[in-house]
Amino acid sequence: MSKVSYYTPEGLKKLKDELNQLRDVERPKASQAIAEARDKGDLSENAEYDAAKEAQGLLEMKISKMEELVANARIIDESQLDTSKVLVLSTVKLENLNNKMQLSYTLVAESEADLKAGKISVTSPIGKGLLGKQVGEIAEIQVPNGTLKLKILDISRE
Template identity: 80%
Template sequence: MSKVSYYTAEGLKKLRDELEYLKSVERPKASDAIAEARDKGDLSENAEYDAAKEAQGLLEMKIAKMEELLANARLIDESQLDVSKVLVLSTVKIKNQANGMEMKYTLVAESEADLKTGKISVTSPIGKGLLGKKVGEVAEVQVPNGALKFEILEITRD
């Protein structure tokens, strides 16, 4: 049984575009590579043919996985989200109580996470710890080297 994944409009479009690219560009390339290798003679001793077939198999597996992801994808209606507590697509300003450092993160679906742009997954330890918290509350997050405490300073929707 597969689980439902939630996406922003941008994330869902990116997923669809990548799937379309794999089907319309990469799949024909894989077929051409197999045909070219087949033309080179005896298939029983043709390593190039075996490699091309294996690459095609991996590509088809990736396509099938992405199709399953898309089938279980749900678009998040940002207008219906509660801004009083931390949810998916919340932009949260937090303060590390140990060192006083302030950070700002946007909680997104796992597939859209990108720490460089300040997007963290709701399934990450920090994301899980922040979910459901309100401004002024302290989130205790279990990380590999102990527990961190973050105070929720602000919750917005960007």
């Protein structure tokens, strides 16, 4: 059974664009590389042919995984989401109780995560620890260097 992933419309479009790029541009390039290597003679000692075939196999595997992701993707209607607790696409304002710093993260699907943009995956340890929490609650999250205590200050949709 495949895992359903939730995306914003932009995130799903980006995923589909990448899949189309792989199918329409990269796949023909891989086939062309194999054909060129095959034309160079004896296949039993042709490292270029072996490398091209291996690259094609890896490309086909990546395409297959992306096709599965797209097939199991669901778009989230942000207007229907509850803002009383942390869910996918929640923008959460937090206070780290260990060092009193305030931070803000938006919880997104794994493929849309971008820490520099403040987007963390719902499958990350912090994302999992925040899901379902409400304003005022403290999430205690196990991270490699100990336990993070994050107090939820605000939940919004942006």
